[in-house]
Each structure stands twice: as C-alpha cells, then as structure tokens.
Amino acid sequence: DAGITQSPRYKITETGRQVTLMCHQTWSHSYMFWYRQDLGHGLRLIYYSAAADITDKGEVPDGYVVSRSKTENFPLTLESATRSQTSVYFCASREFYEQYFGPGTRLTVT
C-alpha cells in the first residue's frame, strides 16, 4: 500500500548506543521530515529534507544525524542515545501545504 512506513515501531536501547530509525515513503514526495513528540511540547521538528542529498536542521537537531541518499528513504540516527531522547518519533512527507505522517516509533532509552 502507498504511504509512509516507519521501523521499528518500538525500540528500547541503552544510554550511549547508536540507534537508527527508518522511514520509507512510496509517493516520491520531495520533502520529508522527522519530528519528536513529547508531553507538554507537542511536535518538534528535528530535521527535514527538501530532496535527496539536501537536509537541514529543525528546532531540536542536537544529538541526531540524518541522511537522504534516495528520495524514498530518510533515516534518523541517534549517534549516542541519551535518556532525554526517549520520545515518540514521527516521520512525515509533504505535498504542497499538507503533511502525511507515518505511524511513529516509540523509543525508550534506559
């Protein structure tokens, strides 16, 4: 089915470990986004990408790395996970004024 998929859906990791969250879209939308959602903060933009090989920082980029070698994939890497990165992570793509979200990855850092 067309849409955005994220994997894994749930992840528990230890402080200091590297973690990569995957995002795949089937629409070929140019723009893709990574958000984290925390109680009291709503959705905050981590990074976004306007096209393959073009990425830019959002509101909360520290501790995260992204890449986009292909239009359909936009992985998010936590280089050395910290407890403050425990959150729900959403990937999204954009068409004109509208965004379409994946189902999210719930990440717990112990």
Added chain:
Amino acid sequence: TQLLEQSPQFLSIQEGENLTVYCNSSSVFSSLQWYRQEPGEGPVLLVTVVTGGEVKKLKRLTFQFGDARKDSSLHITAAQPGDTGLYLCAVLSGNQFYFGTGTSLTVIP
C-alpha cells in the same frame, strides 16, 4: 514562544454535545491545517484552509479560517466517542511546519 496557541488544552464532553476548539496566532499565514491524532498513531490530516473567512465542512466538523488569516476554529456538532483524540493545528512557514500543542478531546459515551 509558541507560534500557534491552541485552546482549550483539554476538553471532556458527553456524547451528543457540541464543541469548538481554537487555534490562534499573532502572525498571518497563507494556509492552516488541522490534524487529528489518535493514541498510538501519527497525526492524520483533516483539512487545509487557505482563504481568509473560508469555511469548510467535513461531515460533523466545521473548520473556519479567520478573516485576517491569523486564527482558526474547529467546531464539532453532536460529538461521538470516535471523535476522541488530539486535535492539532499547523502552518507552513518557509520550508517548515509549525504545530500547536493541541487540544486533547475526550467524548464520553
């Protein structure tokens, strides 16, 4: 400073009641989107409004964009338990979307 302020933050009502939630800003936008998010899922786009004063209806949901394009409201008629969720407004500014913190709605059967 939050670009978009949503109110109320929480709302709990009985099935069949009407309600209105608000999304306000001091800035002018070319468009505004409303999303609904159910527990454990990603936000789902409900509507985009682009013209000042515009009113859009989606079944029992009525969306209005303010004349000055700084604010918006969502009115639900005869709320049902299936309307339960987090309602988020969002705007596109530059290449980024900005979200309000949302209104958490609970409709009690």
